[in-house]
Amino acid sequence: MTSSAMPPVSPVPEPQAAVDAAPGTGPVGTLLTECPPVAATTGPMIAIDNVSKWYGDFQVLTNCTTSVTKGEVVVVCGPSGSGKSTLIKCVNALEPFQKGQITVDGTKIADKKTNLPKLRSRVGMVFQHFELFPHLSITDNLSLAQRKVLGRGKAEAEAKGLALLERVGLKAHAHKFPGQLSGGQQQRVAIARALAMNPIVMLFDEPTSALDPEMVGEVLDVMVELAREGMTMMVVTHEMGFARKVANRVIFMDKGEIVEDAQKEEFFGSPRSERAQTFLSRILSH
């Protein structure tokens, strides 16, 4: 541990209750059409334990330790190149890491016996550049993995996709192709596509930073709604408005290290590290 900024990780943290609505009590027609299946473990949803990662000689992550409890929304921020994307990609094993341990809902992801495709199917991920499949219609984008991975029938998968599309306000676009939608619309489809798999946790990697300013709001609205419905979320973003509104905790990274890991009020009140203070004043000033 390089700084005193890191709070101790309690082995069984209490679920955070700072969101407006408890899970499953949202209004009719919520983004979460059914309660996600959760294994009967008592540990955190995501536990990142002392993770280090190297690209050749270059160390991208240095002893990162943190956890995300069920229902918690954790925002990850930090300067460009600080390792935010790398850390979040390690969580669903899109990137391998050399040292430490990550556990998702009780499953050790670096364990050779872990069925990674199965694990990933339960962890939703939203990318900076949407990554919809351009050769497939919106409907097919939404149903492909439902059918191939979860084994749902065509009708069931399409109905589920359509219901989620309606929730993100894009039902009328089901027959179109991704290239025919605006960036904001594509990102909402991407969120719906991830939700169609009934994920137990959602990862977001700068979901709004590739968008024109006027489209940021529509995507954030969907994410806020999702957070309020009780989805467990780990969100890399510089949208501090979003963090203030729905985050429980904020993690600040710099040079591959978790420098700050604090409750939202604490983080915005008085970030203890100088680096976090400099970063905050820079991004909040515009």
Next chain:
Amino acid sequence: MFSNFDFSVILNSWRYLFFDGMAFTLTLTALAAVGGVVLGTLIAMMRLSGLPVLPQVAKAYVNFMRSLPLVLVIFWFYFLVPYIGQWIIGAERPIQVGAFSSSLITFTLFEAAYFSEIMRAGIQSIPKGQSAAASALGLTYWQSMGNVILPQAFRNMLPVLLTQTIVLFQDTSLVYVLSITDFLGAASKVAQRDGRLVEMYLFAAVVYFAVCFIASLLVRRLQRRVAIIR
């Protein structure tokens, strides 16, 4: 200048030229193209797999095939394989490999080297984020390849694949060295029988040119229609 040419030889033999000769040429081209694209795609996937050994094997195969003259491969396959087969299974006589299957296998193996380079470029042209997104949704490597990467790579590369198929169509004329009755083989048989070499070879050239020219035009049209909206 054509005053002492006799083009009636074409009228008298066109059924033979097209129904025997051209039919063989087109069948061989189509089957070898399909086989070559399938095998070439597998070789491209081996090459890009990042696994030990497989990429080197794929690369060696492609380089080997591309550094041999096609005529030699056709000869080698047709004349040597029966003996190699005999030696392998310990038969008393060279095993029979028909001219058609021999040339089909030759062209498939040979063209696969070229198609694999096209498919490799096609796969590499798909942004990394696409396979990341497919993996993140829980798709396995083969599911991601089959449903996300290859359909896009194939569509991006379709014009190039078809252009290579036009080259293959021309190359199939080399099977005439095995005295197979492909289009050129049929033309040359008629030419020798009737002593009308110039007329027949001129006609064959015109037909090859017309087929390739029209096919190229169609490919260019198709190119505009299959482009994926991004």
